[in-house]
Structures are given as structure tokens and as C-alpha cells.
Amino acid sequence: MIAALRAVFVRDLMIAFRVGGGAGIGVVFFLALVTVIPFAIGPDLPLLARIGPAVLWIGALLASLLGLDRIFSADHDDGSLDVLLLAPVPLELIAAAKGAAHWVATGLPLVIAAPLLGLLLGLEPRMLGAIALTLLLGTPALTFFGLVGAALAVALPRGGLLVAVLILPLTIPVLIFGVAATVGAAGGPVPFDMPLRLVGALSLATFVIGPVAAAAAIRQIRD
């Protein structure tokens, strides 16, 4: 069973990184978004440093919503989802493996890129570390919430915007605690470790809820 899950994971990663996979596009979008912000707000570095954590978190949130709808619908279109449904491995675990692969292909690059983009916004070195740490703990929650949306939109031809609309309200706690922990790291009025632990807790909880709900959705919709 482990071998089967590893096969699903490796397959999804390979698809994501090959031509037409779209693994890098999220980071490019992230970069573009962070570049656009100073044009709207002005090149005032102290102000940008103050709103930097929020900008990076919102950028990462929006970038991780891109491409969510393809997690299952690509497999639905080419028929491989039927094979996965027939597999002796529980669909919940397959969904978890696919979610993990999606996170490695789209979430992890955002975590790595965020400190570099933080330099553009004039963040202090401590903030850069904090933003990478909070995103590392928080982006899995975004991906696994998104997994549910991806499963709900499995049979829809253009589900991308719908998935974003369904998932955004659910990700508010991750955003609140992620930004709070980042601000707390710089010695703000809020503590650092409590929101950070809550972000981790949300990731762990969605790691369970996400695949179970996604598998249920796929089974129910494809009855």
C-alpha cells in the first residue's frame, strides 16, 4: 500500500514539474503580485515593511488557490481517476498523497520564495525567517482545504474560480494566525508561539479532514 501511495505521489509530482504541469506558475504569480503591491501603495519602504507579512501571506494564499481545481479534474478528464477509484488502496489515502504532491509542487516553492520576496518589501532578517516558518506550517492547511474544493469541482469544466470562492472563507483562521505569528516574531503586541502552534494544529486537522471530505465528495459526485 505504501508503494502504491508513493507511486501516486511521484506520478503527481512528475506531472506537475513536466511541461504543462504548472508547478512553477504559482511562484511566478506570487512574485508578480508582490511586485504590483508597491505600485498601488507607493515605494515607501517602512510602510511596505509594516504590511509586508500581510502582503506575503495574502500572496501565498492566492497563489496556492491557483491550480487547485486541476488536482482531481485532470485525472477525471483522462480517466485515471476511475483507475484510482478501483484501486485496493482507500481513496482517502490516495487523496492525501495527491494533496501532499500538490503541496510539494506548489506550496513548498512559495515557502522558499517568500523570504526572497520579503527582501523586496524591506523586512528584517528575523521577519524573513518567521514568514518562511509560518508559511511552512500554514500552506499545508491551505492545500488540504483546497483539496475539498478540488474534489467538489471534479466534474466541472471550469471550476477554478468556484474552488477559490468556496475555499477562501474557510482559510480565514490560517491567515489570521499565520500573520499574527509572523508579526509576533518581530516583537509585536501579540505572542509568537501560540498562533504558530494554532497554525500547525490547523494544518494537522486539515490533513485529516481534507482527504476524508475530498474522497467522500468524489465518491458521492461520481455515483
Place this chain on the structure above:
Amino acid sequence: MAFYELANPHRFMTLARCLTPACAVAAVVLLAVGFVLGFRAPADYQQGETVRIMYIHVPAAWLGLGIYTLMAISALGTLVWRHPLADVAAKAAAPIGAGFTLICLLTGALWGRPMWGAYWVWDARLTSMLVLFLLYLGILALWRAIEEPGQAGRAVAILTLVGFINVPIVKFSVDWWNTLHQPASVFRIDGPTIHPAILAPLLVTTLGFAALFVALHLAAMRNEILRRRVRTLRLLAAAEAR
């Protein structure tokens, strides 16, 4: 009559046809009495006359939350018991719940302008109501996105349940984030802290709005069942014509 007997849509239609006018009459009477009582109730010593908007605002907030709970129970009915009317109930409830949540937000904004000095503040309770409204809109969008009613019902049921699990987390996180709204004053362990002269009309209007919801919900459910019958008949006619 047992719950499962309602699984027969024909029996439900008969029952709903009798109950809808009764609930509508009850709603009109209760709301009329409640509003009269509300206008006669003493004004608040701090808030003055503006307190009277509470007789609409608070029932709308309760119903907005209650209808989402009803939809979550219906979602269980769809997924677990496969009750044939569960997804009809969920579908009919969603726009009404969104409407009550919107009424709650709008009346709150109208009250907030004279009292807090702003139509909107990013306070915890306001924000969580706004998130609830967004959840309603997402559910409505998903209903409209999937063509086949049964399939749409099951997809929406899962979304409703995931949202329902998440609502307490959102509530907690938003409370932690920022709070300005007054704490709960009716449902408390040590009894309501609100004066009985103001509480009585509030409870009457709440019953009135609840009766209004039942009347609207039953009518919407009947419409949805008829709409599905029309759809089936059309599909059959199209299949025969081929």
C-alpha cells in the same frame, strides 16, 4: 406521523400545502404583535430609540445561524440516510438563510452608524457573520454550478458539513483577532442580562420571523419538488421525441 413517512414527496406536498398558510398567518400575527410591543417597549437609557432595530437584527442573526445548522443536518440526511427530501430542504433553505444573514448585516450597519460612528467596523462578530454570508454565497454558487440536482445536492452537502466544522474555528480565530461587539446577553448560564420589558417583544418577533422562515421554506421546498418533476417530465418527453 413518523419522519420517514415524509420521504414520500406526495405526502409531504399535502402536508406542506396545509402548513404553509398556517405558518404565514402565524408569522403575520406574531410579527405585528411583536413590532407593536417593540414600539411600546421603553427606549434604552444609552442607545435611545435605536435599540428598536434589535427586534429585527437579533432574530435575523439567530435565524442566519439556525438555518445554516438546519442545512448541516439536512446534509447529514442527504449523505447518511439518503432521505429524498433532505437535499430539497437544504436547497430551499440556502437563499432564505443568506437573506436573513444579509438583513442582519444591513440592520447592524444601520445601527452601527449612530452608535459606533461607522457603518462597518472589523469587529469579531460582524466579521464572522460576514464569513457566514460568504459561506452561504459559496453554497449557492455550487448549487448553480452542477446541473444534475442529485449530484449537486451531495456535493453541497459535503461543502455544508466542512463549513459547519469550520464555523467554530472561524468564530474562535476572529474573536481572538478583534472584538468590540457586546457579549451574548440572552443565552447565558446565569440567565439573560437583558431587561424583561425589552426581552418580551424580542422573543415574540423571533417567533414571528421563525414562522416566516417555516412558511417560506415549505413554499420553496414545494416549488423545488415541482421544479424537479417538471425537469423529469421534460427529460422523458425529450427522450420519447428522439
